[in-house]
Amino acid sequence: MHKVFRYAALAALCAAATGTALAADMTLRASHQFPGGQGDPRDEMVQIIAREVAAADVGLKIQVFPSSSLYKANEQWGAITRGQLDMSAFPLDYASGRVPQFSATLMPGLVRNYDHAQRLNDSEFMQDIKKIVEDKGAVVIADAWLAGGFASKKNCITSPDTIKGQVIRAAGPAFEQMLAAAGASISSMPSSEIYTAMQTGVLDATNTSNDSFVSYRIYEQVECLTAPGENALWFMYEPVIMSKKVFDNLKPEQRDAILAAAKKAEDYFVGESRKGEQKMIDTFTKSGVKVVSMSQEDYDAWMKVAEASSYKNFAEKVKGGDELLKKALAVK
Numbered sequence: 001m002h003k004v005f006r007y008a009a010l011a012a013l014c015a016a017a018t019g020t021a022l023a024a025d026m027t028l029r030a031s032h033q034f035p036g037g038q039g040d041p042r043d044e045m046v047q048i049i050a051r052e053v054a055a056a057d058v059g060l061k062i063q064v065f066p067s068s069s070l071y072k073a074n075e076q077w078g079a080i081t082r083g084q085l086d087m088s089a090f091p092l093d094y095a096s097g098r099v100p101q102f103s104a105t106l107m108p109g110l111v112r113n114y115d116h117a118q119r120l121n122d123s124e125f126m127q128d129i130k131k132i133v134e135d136k137g138a139v140v141i142a143d144a145w146l147a148g149g150f151a152s153k154k155n156c157i158t159s160p161d162t163i164k165g166q167v168i169r170a171a172g173p174a175f176e177q178m179l180a181a182a183g184a185s186i187s188s189m190p191s192s193e194i195y196t197a198m199q200t201g202v203l204d205a206t207n208t209s210n211d212s213f214v215s216y217r218i219y220e221q222v223e224c225l226t227a228p229g230e231n232a233l234w235f236m237y238e239p240v241i242m243s244k245k246v247f248d249n250l251k252p253e254q255r256d257a258i259l260a261a262a263k264k265a266e267d268y269f270v271g272e273s274r275k276g277e278q279k280m281i282d283t284f285t286k287s288g289v290k291v292v293s294m295s296q297e298d299y300d301a302w303m304k305v306a307e308a309s310s311y312k313n314f315a316e317k318v319k320g321g322d323e324l325l326k327k328a329l330a331v332k
Helices: 001-024 041-056 073-081 100-105 116-122 124-133 173-181 189-200 210-215 244-249 251-287 296-315 321-329
Strands: 026-031 060-065 087-089 138-142 145-152 167-169 207-210 225-228 234-237 238-242 290-293
Touching: 026 041, 026 234, 041 060, 041 087, 041 210, 041 238, 041 251, 073 087, 073 138, 073 145, 073 210, 073 238, 087 167, 100 173, 100 234, 100 296, 116 145, 116 234, 116 251, 116 321, 124 138, 138 244, 145 210, 167 189, 173 234, 189 207, 189 244, 207 210, 207 234, 207 290, 210 251, 225 251, 238 244, 238 251, 296 321
Parallel strands: 026 060, 026 087, 167 207, 225 290
Antiparallel strands: 087 238, 138 238, 145 207, 145 225, 145 234
């Protein structure tokens, strides 16, 4: 009987020791939709955070699940805010069905270039957006803006009349409203599904970021690419976010390590994102795709369509929408 008690006590001690070891070396899960190990800077941002946090030796590891291998693209917001997923590189507008204010982070023509995006990051507009993110149960740890353009299997998309009759994926409600107003048909999906949709004839055209155009090999499916150039209509906010519940429950030194790592990842991304357009142009040109960009006249024509559709709708129908747009447009 005494031997049984001794074994039970030993087992309890082992269990306690194992529990302590696990608690001292917590593993967080990071999920995103972008291809892993192929040079996509959004994947690399998360990988940098994982490497830097491991090197900080604060009892924390981050396991990265790229290519929607853990959660599908549109499932990540719910998983983050419920505390089921710890971290994600996430296009914020993907959650605009639940949080309509997020459509402001993919509003046609709102961001003109990367320098403008950097100024916007420090604005009242982004403070408001991040407050909404936190109120919903997540926290932004690294900012990321991506430029993007159009691509079509049919013809080059420049002025609004060139989109008429085409079925296009537009990434979010604001762009969908503008494109529909110009005569396009809309098919909604995350960027990870564009290639198959084009291959199977579901889509004629698409909007997406420079990096997604390359990472998802869209050049294999299209005839013409409209690059952002000097008149970019399409800029999307795709930050690295964490579950607020998870972040708040970390030890102070673990939170500090994550924020320091996130700053390195953000600095990396600022440099890489600016290279993304040339990389995209070179890749598409090499594949025999025609590459064009919009003129100032094309841009102005699109903005007239956007102001009468996306901007008007956002200002009138989204709670606080008019004030958010005013704050964003005040940043020059």
